[in-house]
Every structure is written in structure tokens, then in C-alpha cells.
Amino acid sequence: xRHDNRAxxxxxxxxxxxIFLPVLLHPELNLSITPxxxxxxxxxxxxxxxxxxxxxxxxxxxxxxxxxWKGRLRLAxxxxxxAICVLAGSFLVHLDRGADFPRQLxxxxxxxxxxxxxxxxxxxxxxxxxxESRFHEKVKPWDTPPRQKTVIGETLLxxxxxxxxxxxxGWFFIPYDYxxxxxxxxxxxxxxxxxxxxxxxxxxxERDGCTGFAKIGDMVWFAHGFRQYFSIWSSPALQYPxxxxxxxHLLHDLARLNYQPSLEWIRHVAESSGLLFQHLYEAGQxxxxxxxxxxxxxxxxxGIHDGMLAHEWEExxxxxxxxxxQRHAFRTPSxxxxxxxxxxxxxxxxxxxxFFERLSPSTWEHVALKSQPPALFKRFVxxxxxxxQFLVMAGNYSxxxxxxxxxRYFRDVNIDQPAKGFAGTANLRQRQSEAxxxxxxxxxPLVEPELRDFxxxxxxxxxxxxxxxxxxxxDARLKRLLADGEADSLAEWVAEAVPLAEDEKLKFLVxxxxxxxxxxxxxxxxxxxxxxxTVLQTLTEYANPSLDRFLIETLQAASEVSAINAPPxxxxxxxxxxxxxxxxxxxxxxxxxxxxxxxxxxAMKHDEPNYFPQLHRWIAPISxxxxxxxxxxxxxxxxxxxxPESSExxxxxxxxxDAAVKREAERALENYRNRSRLARELLAENxxxxxxxxxxxxxxxxxRNYVPEAAVSESK
Amino acid sequence: xxxxxxxxREKYVSIEFLKMDARKVLPFYVPVLLLTVGxxxxxxxxxxxxxxxxxxxxxxxxxxxxxxxxxxxxxxxVFVFSRPLxxxxxxxxxxxFGISFQLLTISVVFFTVAIGLRSEIQVLMNSPYQPMVKWxxxxxxxxxxxYSILSYEIVMFLKLRHRVVSVGPLTWRDYIWVVLIxxxxxxxxxxxxxxxxxxAYQMMSWALMAKLVLVSFFAILGPIHNxxxxxxxxxxxxxxxSLHCYQxxxxxS
Numbered sequence: 001x002r003h004d005n006r007a008x009x010x011x012x013x014x015x016x017x018x019i020f021l022p023v024l025l026h027p028e029l030n031l032s033i034t035p036x037x038x039x040x041x042x043x044x045x046x047x048x049x050x051x052x053x054x055x056x057x058x059x060x061x062x063x064x065x066x067x068x069w070k071g072r073l074r075l076a077x078x079x080x081x082x083a084i085c086v087l088a089g090s091f092l093v094h095l096d097r098g099a100d101f102p103r104q105l106x107x108x109x110x111x112x113x114x115x116x117x118x119x120x121x122x123x124x125x126x127x128x129x130x131x132e133s134r135f136h137e138k139v140k141p142w143d144t145p146p147r148q149k150t151v152i153g154e155t156l157l158x159x160x161x162x163x164x165x166x167x168x169x170g171w172f173f174i175p176y177d178y179x180x181x182x183x184x185x186x187x188x189x190x191x192x193x194x195x196x197x198x199x200x201x202x203x204x205x206e207r208d209g210c211t212g213f214a215k216i217g218d219m220v221w222f223a224h225g226f227r228q229y230f231s232i233w234s235s236p237a238l239q240y241p242x243x244x245x246x247x248x249h250l251l252h253d254l255a256r257l258n259y260q261p262s263l264e265w266i267r268h269v270a271e272s273s274g275l276l277f278q279h280l281y282e283a284g285q286x287x288x289x290x291x292x293x294x295x296x297x298x299x300x301x302x303g304i305h306d307g308m309l310a311h312e313w314e315e316x317x318x319x320x321x322x323x324x325x326q327r328h329a330f331r332t333p334s335x336x337x338x339x340x341x342x343x344x345x346x347x348x349x350x351x352x353x354x355f356f357e358r359l360s361p362s363t364w365e366h367v368a369l370k371s372q373p374p375a376l377f378k379r380f381v382x383x384x385x386x387x388x389q390f391l392v393m394a395g396n397y398s399x400x401x402x403x404x405x406x407x408r409y410f411r412d413v414n415i416d417q418p419a420k421g422f423a424g425t426a427n428l429r430q431r432q433s434e435a436x437x438x439x440x441x442x443x444x445p446l447v448e449p450e451l452r453d454f455x456x457x458x459x460x461x462x463x464x465x466x467x468x469x470x471x472x473x474x475d476a477r478l479k480r481l482l483a484d485g486e487a488d489s490l491a492e493w494v495a496e497a498v499p500l501a502e503d504e505k506l507k508f509l510v511x512x513x514x515x516x517x518x519x520x521x522x523x524x525x526x527x528x529x530x531x532x533x534t535v536l537q538t539l540t541e542y543a544n545p546s547l548d549r550f551l552i553e554t555l556q557a558a559s560e561v562s563a564i565n566a567p568p569x570x571x572x573x574x575x576x577x578x579x580x581x582x583x584x585x586x587x588x589x590x591x592x593x594x595x596x597x598x599x600x601x602x603a604m605k606h607d608e609p610n611y612f613p614q615l616h617r618w619i620a621p622i623s624x625x626x627x628x629x630x631x632x633x634x635x636x637x638x639x640x641x642x643x644p645e646s647s648e649x650x651x652x653x654x655x656x657x658d659a660a661v662k663r664e665a666e667r668a669l670e671n672y673r674n675r676s677r678l679a680r681e682l683l684a685e686n687x688x689x690x691x692x693x694x695x696x697x698x699x700x701x702x703x704r705n706y707v708p709e710a711a712v713s714e715s716k
Numbered sequence: 717x718x719x720x721x722x723x724x725r726e727k728y729v730s731i732e733f734l735k736m737d738a739r740k741v742l743p744f745y746v747p748v749l750l751l752t753v754g755x756x757x758x759x760x761x762x763x764x765x766x767x768x769x770x771x772x773x774x775x776x777x778x779x780x781x782x783x784x785x786x787x788x789x790x791x792x793x794v795f796v797f798s799r800p801l802x803x804x805x806x807x808x809x810x811x812x813f814g815i816s817f818q819l820l821t822i823s824v825v826f827f828t829v830a831i832g833l834r835s836e837i838q839v840l841m842n843s844p845y846q847p848m849v850k851w852x853x854x855x856x857x858x859x860x861x862x863y864s865i866l867s868y869e870i871v872m873f874l875k876l877r878h879r880v881v882s883v884g885p886l887t888w889r890d891y892i893w894v895v896l897i898x899x900x901x902x903x904x905x906x907x908x909x910x911x912x913x914x915x916a917y918q919m920m921s922w923a924l925m926a927k928l929v930l931v932s933f934f935a936i937l938g939p940i941h942n943x944x945x946x947x948x949x950x951x952x953x954x955x956x957x958s959l960h961c962y963q964x965x966x967x968x969s
Contacts, residue, residue, distance in 0.1 A: 007880045007964035015957030016877070019870055071881065073874075075895055152819045355831050382849040404844035 007075060013071045020067050020076065024060070033057060040102040044133060049101045059083035101230045103132040105178050108235050112327045113274040114212065117204040120146075127328060132179050148172045148706060150696035152213045152239055159676025170213030171237050173202040176233050178219075207237055208272035209688040210246065212238030240275070246682070246691040247279050251290065253679035255642035259289035261296050264683040268419040269294075270301045273335045281333040298338045308577065313347050314354070330362040337366055344371040352376055357697035361389070369443065373440055381405060387434060392441045406447040410435060410454045432458060436469040442475045445486060452493055470498065480510050484714070489492045489517035507530055510538040513546045522549060534650065539573035548582045597625070598633040628658045635661070639668040647672050717943040729799050730809055736792075737813055741784050748777045749824065752860075754823050757834050760841065762849045765859040777821060778867030786875050790968075797967045804914045807867055809963040811955065814872070818864045822857055829853050862947045869947075869954035876961035 041050040055199060059079050064598035066076035108114050108126030116123045118139045123130060141404050152170030177199035196216050203219075205212035216663045218236040240246075253265055261269075271275055277294075283289035299305065302316045320339050326329045331337065344351060344367060351359075352373040359367060370382065380394035381401065386407060395406040413435040436458065439451045455473050477490055491514040494505055506524055509517045525532055532554070539547065551574050556568050574582060589596045601622075619641075622634050640645045652673065681687040700710040752773050756763065763770065788796060796806065828834050829850065836847040878890065 003879065005964055005966065007960060011957055012877050012881070015873055015953045018953045019873065021949070022946065073795050077896075378848040379852065381845055382762050382764075382852040385764065385845070401844065401848065408844040 009071055010068075013068050016071065016073055017064070020063075020080075020238050021071075024063065024080065032084050036347065037102070040131070040133065044102055046101055056082040056083050056086055059086065068162070086104060093413065094113070103179060105132070105135060106231055106233045107132045109233060109586060111235065112329070113207060114238070115206040117206070119200075119202055120204070130148075130656045135179070139201065139637055143200070145175065145197055145701040145706070146202055147701075147709070148257050148699040149211075150693070151240070151699060151706075152241060170215050172211060173204055173237070174214045174216065174219060175199050175202050176219045177201045178234065180286075205236075207238070207240070208275040210240040210275060212240055214238055230453050236239065236407045240456050240689075241696075242689040242693050243279065246689040247283070249275070249675060249679040249682055249692065250276070250280070251283060252642040252675045252684065253291055254290065255483045255677070256644070256676055257642060259293055262683075263300075264680075266297045266300045268683045269297050271337065273297075277334055278331075279325060287703060294338065298335055298342065301335055302339045304342055310347075310350060313343055313350055317350065317354060317358060321360060323365075324360050324363060330360060330366070332366050336363075340367060341370055347371075348373050353511060365389055365393055365441070369396050372397055376482075377401075384409075387438060391438055395438075395442050395447060396444050398444065398446060402444060403446045403450075405452055406442065409438070410450060413454075432462075433466070433469065436466055436473070440472045442470065443476075444482060448486070448489075451496075456497055456499075464500075466604075467500070469502065471504075472607040474498070474508050478508065487512050487514040488516055490514070491520070495520045502528070503531060503534060506534060507538050510544060510547070511542040513544055515546060517544065517546050518550055521547065533567075533569065536567065536573050540569055540576065543573075543576040545577060548577050548579045551577060552582070553635045566599070568603055571600065575600070575604055594627055594630050597630055599628075601633045601637045604637050619645050619649070623652075625665045628656075628661050631656075631658075632664055635664045639671055642672070642675065726801060726805070727751070727800060729801055730805075730917050733796070733799065733801070733806075733809060734813055737785060737810060741814075741817065744780045744784050745777070748773065748780055749821055752777065753824060754820055755836055756828050756856075758841075760838065762845045763853040763856045765855050767856065767859075770856060771863045773860055774863040775867040778818065778864040778869075779871045781817050782868045782871035785810055785814045785864065786872055793822065793967055797965075800830075803963045803965075807959050811903060811958070814868060815865070818861065818868065822861055825860060826854065826857055829856075857876070862943055866947045866950055869950050869958075873954040873958045873961075876958045876965070879965055880961045 034129075035631060038053060040046075041053060049315050060083055062383070063076045063080040063083065066072040066079060086174075105118055105128075107128040107130075111126055113128040116128050118135075119142050121139050123138065138693075147171045151172065169565040173465060176197040177196075180199060196219075205214060219234060232669060250265070250269070254261055258264075280290060280294055284294050294505065302319050303312075304316060308316075316339060320343075321334045321338055327336075340363065348371055351367060351371045352375045355364070355367070355373065355376055356379075368376070377394065377397055377399065380390050380397075383390035383392045386403060391409055392403070395402050395409075395668040413431055436455065439455055442451060444642070455466075455470060474490075474494060491509055491512045494508050494512070494518060500508075502524060506521070509520050521535060525535070534556075539551070551570065555570055555574065555611075558566050558570070574586060586600070590600060622638070624629050625634055635650065635653065638650055647669065650665045650669045653661055654669055656662045656665065678687060678692070682689070700709045750921075755770060755773060759767075759770075767786075797803070799806075801809075832847065832850065834853070835847040835850045
């Protein structure tokens with residue numbers, strides 16, 4: 001510019017600076033380098049990270065100076081991009097040398113409500129985020145390994161010495177130092193029991209009063225250098241040994257009140273729903289009375305009653321969304337999902353109005369599937385252009401347009417052609433995998449044939465590569481209610497087309513209520529008689545009415561009409577199979593002789609009789625039993641049934657003249673009273689679920705290994 | 717009387733001036749317009765604001781219009797600046813002329829989509845999305861406008877700034893730099909406002925500068941609004957700075 005030009009360079013440079021703003025504000029640039037970050041670098045002695053941060057800040061300032069003061073746009077551009085490259089480089093250094101940067105532990109990122117303790121210091125509820133310096137400030141390492149109240153997999157403890165089974169043990173206190181050995185972050189093989197025990201840090205996880213046991217192998221964490229912190233993510237799978245007795249006591253209390261839940265029960269289940277709901281829902285799938293109780297919990301929790309007005313439903317929706325935000329996720333099934341189902345029934349307008357505005361994305365798929373709001377179909381179609389969640393939502397509509405849309409999507413995920421773009425085959429695999437997951441999630445009978453063809457072609461084109469997705473595909477279909485004729489066609493498809501091993505196909509088919517199943521099962525058992533136990537075991541988990549004739553014939557082949565020689569799994573499968581033919585057959589067996597009655601009662605004893613409504617047909621015959629021997633067998637069953645009818649029969653038998661019957665009936669009644677008392681204590685929160693664990697072995701450290709506490713005291 | 721005559725004369729000169737500019741711009745603008753309309757008509761997937769190809773075409777359009785409109789040879793420059801019009805009038809006439817070309821493109825795209833021409837063609841091509849998504853596709857108008865105006869303002873400013881700051885005509889190196897700057901800013905903008913919008917939004921809200929200048933806006937507006945704020949800023953500052961350049965340009969005969 002000539003010296004006498006009147007143009008103001010500050011005006012020009014300021015305009016250039018505004019144009020440069022996105023470059024200067026770019027996320028990859030130094031925006032994450034805050035004073036707090038610099039402080040943590042200095043305090044932690046992370047000199048390499050500090051020098052990189054200083055370099056980036058200098059480049060950043062230089063860029064601004066070059067633009068605003070000097071007006072040197074080219075130089076500024078070069079400097080800004082050098083800063084970006086330095087920062088990108090520092091991310092790579094983060095990954096390789098995590099110790100040179102501040103680190104942060106993130107536990108149970110997607111699960112809310114788990115209390116986390118380390119060395120018995122309470123660190124907070126999950127999802128938990130804690131910096132390394134803060135962690136070391138709060139928690140001091142223990143010199144001696146603590147006493148373990150118990151471990152899961154105790155019988156394996158001896159085998160741990162051989163180092164082969166250590167990963168199977170679930171510990172009350174789980175040893176692990178997340179911040180140690182930063183270079184081994186991604187390799188599960190680098191973990192060892194010895195190293196973990198010597199770490200000095202012992203974690204304990206608790207949820208709603210139940211201790212969650214973790215395995216050392218599950219503590220494996222993933223780490224990533226992102227923004228100013230090197231993050232360590234870990235979400236170990238937890239097992240809750242107290243959960244089973246806890247559920248039993250809650251169900252006992254429910255049965256005791258004839259499945260009319262008390263206010264305490266409702267409040268307790270609502271408060272601990274994070275841990276309990278999934279399991280109670282599973283119980284409800286087998287027993288509709290439990291489901292009605294859960295419905296009462298949902299209605300009480302969200303204030304739902306008959307004849308609600310539109311604004312009241314809106315308030316319920318707000319409550320649900322608030323809980324979803326607090327829990328960081330929307331799960332199905334959950335209290336929220338059941339409440340949402342109640343809203344969906346007859347409130348399509350409300351859903352349409354608030355779908356994008358108030359519902360969180362995690363709820364969309366569930367709500368769209370349940371309500372299929374007509375006004376939102378076009379929007380779903382528009383947003384389905386990239387596949388994923390919206391394609392599933394649009395594809396589940398019972399409309400011909402949905403069929404065209406899904407057809408088109410799966411046609412585009414070409415099986416044989418390499419993907420266009422820079423990522424090549426890896427990108428293709430990813431797209432195929434995503435398409436398979438989409439196929440798993442779609443639940444539209446209209447598009448089912450196309451989906452099956454797509455899945456089959458893909459699996460056959462890439463043998464063994466997508467078997468897991470294929471199993472998910474079949475399993476998803478078995479889990480939902482199939483329409484008339486759908487079960488037959490699915491059974492035909494699984495039996496004839498699916499390229500899985502025969503025993504795997506058998507397990508799937510046994511769950512399908514279809515005439516084709518019966519044919520397949522007979523055929524395969526003729527060729528492989530050893531698969532019979534697999535069939536029967538599966539039938540004890542999934543009742544299948546279409547196999548009632550098969551079960552009866554199997555029993556007849558084994559032992560005429562006598563139950564005594566029948567395998568227990570066969571009897572349990574028969575009890576579960578509730579068809580008129582089976583009821584008639586079992587009644588015939590029951591009436592045939594005393595031995596049959598005892599055997600049937602024993603079979604029922606193992607299967608939580610509370611779950612089987614058909615059992616109630618037999619309560620009356622049980623009460624009429626006169627024979628003392630059979631009464632003793634019946635008491636074992638009645639001991640498991642928590643209904644008032646059962647305790648009434650036991651009460652009558654406790655007055656019996658037969659000493660053995662009287663003693664056993666009194667013992668069973670005492671058990672019933674104990675269960676009732678414990679259930680009441682649980683609901684009043686005087687007893688914690690962990691207190692229900694009895695007869696557990698405690699383990700102590702003997703200097704070299706963990707040994708049962710009793711053995712140590714004996715040796716002393 | 718004198719003023720009236722002057723106004724008439726100014727109008728005449730302005731129209732002549734616009735005709736000259738139209739002759740300059742149309743050979744470059746029409747192909748870009750056809751490219752835009754062709755893309756809108758024959759793109760099978762639903763059109764969206766995040767369609768990077770369409771946004772790139774919009775950027776190209778803004779760049780081409782600004783480049784051609786404000787690129788005068790030495791002789792033309794002397795002719796233009798010797799007309800009886802103030803430099804402010806000259807600048808805003810040209811600036812508005814450039815903007816009107818972009819508005820024309822937006823109008824053409826609007827009618828192509830809204831009257832159902834695109835939808836009809838796509839139905840004939842067996843698109844599973846049409847005609848359901850027709851009205852949602854109009855959301856592209858905002859992104860075409862924003863990207864086109866943004867690139868128009870940036871190129872206009874850089875070109876006029878160069879005219880004031882540098883001595884001598886633009887060399888091939890200058891052209892490369894301008895293209896490089898535009899491409900890099902385009903890439904960054906695409907990253908910031910389209911593909912990783914939500915993440916960028918989150919990060920930007922933490923930024924010191926964003927906190928100082930834009931946080932109050934970002935707190936209540938989504939990513940597309942970040943782009944809107946940026947475009948408004950660039951349009952105001954870029955236009956005023958370009959006008960400043962225009963007023964201080966040295967013209968030598």
C-alpha cells in the first residue's frame with residue numbers, strides 16, 4: 001500500500017480477522033488449552049505436554065498478530081495450520097505416551113446410579129469422572145489386601161493357582177490400578193492377578209444396596225487422548241449375588257398380598273428400579289400378575305390414572321423425560337418405557353406435537369414403533385436418507401412407501417462391490433454391519449422377506465464373518481410377538497436356509513411355536529438322539545405349545561404314563577407347556593398313582609411354582625391329599641408357594657396327627673413367616689439386600705494368596 | 717431541474733453500468749446456475765442442508781460472481797471510475813447486483829422444488845423418498861444462500877483488499893493463495909457447521925473467544941445458527957471493509 005493511501009489498515013485487518021474466526025476457533029486448535037489445563041500439566045510434571053501446549057499457544061497468538069497487526073494473511077494461514085498439525089500430533093503422542101498428559105478416569109459412562117468406592121472411600125455415583133490428581137488426593141493405597149466378604153466362583157479359587165481361571169472369579173473388592181502401566185491400556189492379556197493384587201487399590205461397586213461383583217478381566221479399560229485429558233474409560237460388567245434372594249423376597253411379599261402391591265412395595269420398586277425393573281419385568285413375562293403389579297408401580301410413580309386430560313399426559317411426558325435425562329439413557333423395558341407405552345395409547349396427537357421438541361433421541365425408536373404417528377412419517381422418511389435410527393422408524397410403518405424405502409436401502413448396500421470413497425473395503429464392511437443391525441431392528445412383516453434375503457446373501461457371501469449378526473437377527477424375531485403364519489415362515493427359513501450348525505438351529509427352532517418346528521425336531525432327533533437334552537433344556541426356558549405332542553410321546557417312550565423314570569427336564573418342560581392336551585395328560589398322570597403325584601410335585605418344586613399360574617389348578621387337589629408320604633412331598637412344593645392359599649393348606653396340615661407332616665408343615669410355615677418378615681424389613685430398608693446372602697465364605701490374604709477365613713482360624 | 721437531470725443521468729449510467737457487469741458475469745454465472753439446477757433435479761437422495769456437494773456449488777457460485785464482478789482490467793477501471801457516480805454508489809450497485817444473482821439462483825431452486833418438478837422427475841426415476849420429502853427439501857435454500865453469500869463476501873473482500881494493499885496486478889501465486897484460503901475455510905466451515913456440528917458447537921462454547929464474543933448466542937442457538945452468525949458478521953464487516961477499499965482504491969490512467 002502506498003504511504004499516502006488513506007485506507008485504514010486496522011479496518012482491513014479486522015475484517016480479515018473476522019473471516020479468519022473459524023480457523024482460530026477451530027476445535028482442533030488450542031481452545032482446549034485452558035489455564036486449568038496448564039496448571040494440571042505443571043502440577044503433574046507433564047513437561048512434554050506443557051511444551052507442546054506452549055508451542056500451540058505461541059502459534060495461536062502469532063496467527064492473531066499476523067492477521068490483526070501485520071495483515072499478513074498467508075503467513076497467518078500457515079501458522080494456524082501449523083498449530084493444528086502440532087495439536088493433531090500431540091493427540092498421537094497422547095495415545096502412545098499417556099503418562100505425559102493429565103489423565104482422567106471415566107467409570108460406567110452409560111449406566112447411572114452405581115456407587116463407586118475405592119479402598120472404602122466413596123468416590124460418587126456413576127457415571128463417574130475423576131482426574132488422576134483428584135483420585136490420588138482422595139484415595140491412599142492399601143498395603144495389605146482386604147478381607148473379601150466372599151467371591152463369586154468360589155470353587156474355582158483353587159484353580160486360580162494355575163492362573164487359568166483367575167478371570168472367572170468375581171471379587172467383592174476388586175483390585176486394579178487404572179493409572180498404572182499406561183502403555184498397556186488396550187491389551188487384556190497384559191492383566192495379571194498378581195499385578196492387580198499388588199496394586200494397592202481395591203474397588204467396590206454397589207447399586208441400590210447390592211454389591212456388584214466384578215472380574216479382573218472385565219476391568220479392562222479403553223483410553224483415548226481427547227481434548228485436554230487422556231481419558232481412561234471402563235465399564236466392568238457387574239454381577240449381583242444378592243439380587244436373586246432380593247427378588248425372591250419382593251415377589252414373596254407380592255404373592256403374600258395376592259399380587260395387590262402395597263404402597264411400600266410400590267415405593268421400593270420405584271426407587272430401586274435401575275437394578276430391579278429388568279428382572280421383575282422378566283418375571284412378569286411369565287406371570288401376568290407380576291406385570292399388573294409393575295403397571296401399578298408405573299401408574300403410581302408417574303401419577304397416571306383413568307380419564308386423564310391432554311395437559312396431564314403432557315406432564316407425565318415431562319416427568320419421563322426428566323428421569324431419562326437423570327439416568328443418562330432410555331432403556332426398554334423400564335419404568336419410563338412402560339409409562340411411555342401408556343402415553344402412546346390414544347395420545348398420537350401429543351406424541352406428534354412433542355416428538356422432536358421434547359422427546360430425547362434415545363426414546364424416538366421405541367415411541368415411533370409403538371405409536372407410528374401418521375403425521376411424522378414424511379419427516380422420518382426424509383431423515384432416513386443416511387440409514388440408521390430414522391430408517392428403522394420409517395421402515396416399521398405398515399405402508400407400501402416403507403417397503404420401497406427399505407428395499408432401496410438394502411439394495412444400495414451392495415454386497416460384492418467395493419465401497420466408493422477413501423476407506424475402501426473397511427468402509428464397506430462397516431456399512432454392511434450397520435445394514436445388518438438395521439435389519440435386526442426392523443420389525444415390519446411387510447419387509448421381512450427382503451430382510452431375510454439380504455441377511456442370507458450377505459452371510460453366504462462372507463462365511464463366518466457375520467454369524468453373530470445372523471444370530472441376533474433370528475433372536476430378535478423370536479423375542480417379539482409373531483403374527484399368524486409368520487412363525488411358520490420363519491421356522492421354514494431357519495430350518496432350510498440359514499447356514500448355522502444343526503444344534504444351533506435346533507435351539508432357535510425349539511423356541512418357535514410352529515408346526516414346522518415339530519417336524520424339524522423329530523427329524524433331527526432321529527439322526528442325533530443326543531440332542532434330546534438340548535431340546536428339553538431349551539423347553540424349560542421357553543414354553544412351546546406346538547411341541548406338546550412331542551413331549552407326551554417322549555415321556556411315553558421313556559416310561560409309559562409313569563413320571564418316575566422321566567428326566568426332570570422333560571417333566572418341567574411339560575408343566576410349562578400349557579395346552580389343553582397337556583393339561584389333560586398331566587391330570588391323567590396325577591390321578592394315576594401316588595408316585596406320579598410325588599414326582600410331579602418334585603418337578604414343580606425346582607421351578608419357582610409362583611411363576612406357573614396353571615399350578616393353581618392343582619392347589620385344590622393338593623389340599624385333598626390324605627396320604628402322609630405324599631403330603632410330605634407336597635409340603636416341599638407348598639414351601640415354595642407364597643400365596644395365602646398355600647399357607648392355609650400348610651396351616652391345616654400343621655394340625656395333622658402325623659408327627660412328620662406336622663413337623664414339616666410347621667417348618668414350612670416358619671419359613672413362610674421368615675420370608676414375610678424379611679420382605680417387610682427389606683421394604684422398610686432395615687435390611688440391605690446384601691444381608692440376605694448367607695453361608696458365604698469370607699477370604700483373607702495369607703501373604704501370598706487369598707484363602708478361606710475358616711481355614712486360617714483353624715490353623716491358628 | 718439540475719438535480720432531476722443529474723438523477724436521470726445517474727440512472728442511465730447505472731443501467732449502462734449494470735449491463736456491462738451482466739455481460740461480464742452471465743457467461744460464468746449461467747453454467748453454475750445450470751449445474752445447481754441440474755443437481756437439484758437429478759440428485760436421487762433427499763436434499764439436505766448438510767449436502768456438501770450442493771454447498772460446494774453454492775460456494776463456487778459466490779466466488780465466481782464476486783471474482784468476475786470486481787475484476788476490472790486497467791482500462792475498464794479507468795472508464796468505470798470516471799463515470800459521474802460516487803464510489804459508494806458504484807460499490808453498492810455492483811454489490812447488490814452480485815447479491816441479486818444469488819437470489820435468482822435461490823428463487824429458481826425454490827420453484828424447481830416447490831412446484832414439484834424435482835419430485836415428478838424423481839418419481840419417474842423410482843426414488844422411494846418422493847413425493848413425501850418435497851417440503852422438507854426446501855431447507856437447502858438457507859444453506860445455499862448462506863454458503864453463496866459467505867464465499868461472495870470473502871472473495872470480494874480479499875480481492876478489493878489486494879487491490880488496495882498490493883502494488884501491481886494479481887500473479888498466479890495470488891490466485892493459488894486465494895483458492896487455497898477459500899478451500900481451507902470451506903473445509904473448516906464444513907467441519908464446524910455440517911458434519912461435526914454438535915461436537916464443534918460443544919467445543920466452541922468452551923472456547924475463550926466464543927465465551928467473550930458469541931457464547932450468549934451459541935447457548936441458545938444450534939449449529940446452523942453458528943453459521944448464520946458467522947455469515948452475518950462476515951457480511952457486515954466484509955461489506956463495510958470492501959466499501960472502504962473501494963473508496964481508497966488508486967486508479968491510474
